[in-house]
Amino acid sequence: MEQPLNCLNNLTQDDWLIGYNSRQFNHIAQELYLELTQLSACRIPPKIILAEREPVRFLASFIAACAANCPVFLCNPDWGTQEWQQVFDLVQPDIIWGIGNREWGVGNREWEIGNRNCEEITIISPSSPSSPSSPSSPHSPLPTPHSPLILIPTGGSSGQIKFAIHTWETLIASVQGFTEYFQLKQVNSFSVLPLYHVSGLMQFMRSFTTGGKLAILPFKAVETGQIFNIKQSEFLISLVPTQLQRLLQNPELTQWLTQFNTVLLGGAPAWNELLEKARFHRIRLAPTYGMTETASQIATLKPDDFLDGKISSGQILPHAKVTIRNQQGDILNSSQIGNITIQAQSLALGYYPKKRENQADFQVDDLGFLDEQGHLNIVGRNSDKIITGGENIYPAEIESAIQATQLVADICVIGIPDKHWGQALTAIYIPKKSNTSALKIQTLLKDKLSKYKIPKYWIPQQNLPRNSQGKINRQQLQQIAREFLQNPIT
Incomplete structure (x- = not known):
């Protein structure tokens, strides 16, 4: 199996990276790899948070970290303060690449290794409240040779970020x-x-x-x-x-x-x-x-x-x-x-x-x-299953039927607590036209869905809370539904 550095050395085409400078990618990756191998020479490889916005820097940094056998955490530079705090508390990084380092107490300084001074681009500043007390936390995972840990984020749309451990x-x-x-x-x-x-x-x-x-x-x-x-x-x-x-x-x-x-x-x-x-x-x-x-x-x-x-x-x-x-x-x-x-x-x-x-x-x-x-x-x-009146309902079926009416631009069906039915089917949707009524949509659904599968509540919105992968944030939808039902539009 080709290792990261071998793949990098095998790149013979100068135009393999379309829209960007392929040679720049190679140069950055080789340069960062050499820096990281120097840093790792006398201690556990540093844990890296990678949140570069610029694609060439992001990808070159990723390959350099993998080649140098450093644990690398891939991060969304657009996460908010609360999400970033979650990440820092969990990861306790040694190095951060990207995300506007000044905001997090990260700056350029020298990291002394043995008798050498290694100039590092973005090492955690000791003044940062979320910095570890030493460059590498005692519970840092120890990657095996040629198996750098590649930590990929998941679960951000639910508010709790996790990192799946890949190699x-x-x-x-x-x-x-x-x-x-x-x-x-x-x-x-x-x-x-x-x-x-x-x-x-x-x-x-x-x-x-x-x-x-x-x-x-x-x-x-x-x-x-x-x-x-x-x-x-x-x-x-x-x-x-x-x-x-x-x-x-x-x-x-x-x-x-x-x-x-x-x-x-x-x-x-x-x-x-x-x-x-x-x-x-x-x-x-x-x-x-x-x-x-x-x-x-x-x-x-x-x-x-x-x-x-x-x-x-x-x-x-x-x-x-x-x-x-x-x-x-x-x-x-x-x-x-x-x-x-x-x-x-x-x-x-x-x-x-x-x-x-x-x-x-x-x-x-x-x-x-x-x-x-x-x-x-x-x-x-x-986990999305809705139980209403003892019937099991899966939102995907309802959403597909509503999409087929061609009256909505986007739709998500959830269940909200109901003292009579257990859960009440609720459609949160974006109408294609502002004058489209829920009654019109319901009328078109009567021949397509059983009566108990037609949502009881209909909540029009201008946008639905989806992330960049199109996944819906159901926690936010529950909040939208609660607020709407407390203060319905009349």
Whole structure:
């Protein structure tokens, strides 16, 4: 398996990083690697928080940290003060790259190592209230040789940030499963997703480790038509459903999307209307299923199957195994709905700081089934299940039916406490037109849904609280519902 430094040295194309300076990437990575190896020579490798905004610096810093065997925590530079405090309390970093270091008591100073003075760019200042008392905390995880810990954030939308513990090996296992499944020797990626998130990071990993090309462009730039002059048929692009929806509203960008070899779709459930629209335009969509803990997708529907009308998350990738189990842990037969359990070579080794030494079955919150062709079908999240009047309801079904009315731009269904029914179905939505009434939507649903599945409360909003991956913040939705029902619009 190629190690980070070998991959860096094998980069022969000066134009592999499209939109940015490939040579600058190499220079920064080599320079930072040398600095880190000097710093690590006489002590435990420093823990690094990586929150660089600029893509070249972010990726070069990431590779340097991996090559120098330093634990690296990927972070969102746009987290708020409260979130950053969570991270500092948990990580107790030695080095911070990015996020406006002055705000956190981080500055340039000399770190004395033996008889040498090593000039470090961003080392925690002793005056910082959240700094550790020594450069490396006693409970720092000790990475094994060639296995730098790569800590990828998850759970930010729920307000509690966790870091899934990955290694170079787990990420490479994901790359190898992906390339084998799609029968690709080189992967050319077009990235519009955040690099600190697993979805953006793995696009880089696929290109970097296979000698492919990587185009990086903020989604806002794509949305305004500022696109690179590339041969889309040679590239794969990854999107979340809300991004796909916005691009399909623009005929020129819709045509642009149709030229891609594959349009990977993940991050959040896609509604049927969106999938049908993509199929109508002959977009080579590949709906995926995966998560931070599995280093991106472990199931993907191939574009040809999608265009042929298949609706699922596709077959399981070669590096993973999925079983469907009941509440007692027994494996269910095909087409039986149960809890999704995953085994994968790309599986995270726990959540920082609790590292798990042995790979184990990973039971997720999602419910689904494997059909007779071995395709994974997602029904909904167990924790999202709403019980009203004794009936089990999964929001995804209701949301899909509401999307199909074509009267809403976005929708999320939740359950709120109700003394008579246990929970009351509540739709929080963005109407496409300001004069669209909830009654009109309800009327269109009567022939599509059972009466108990039609939401009791309807709350119009201008925006829904989604993160950059399109995932909804249900805690905020509960707060919106409480405030609205206390002070309803009359």
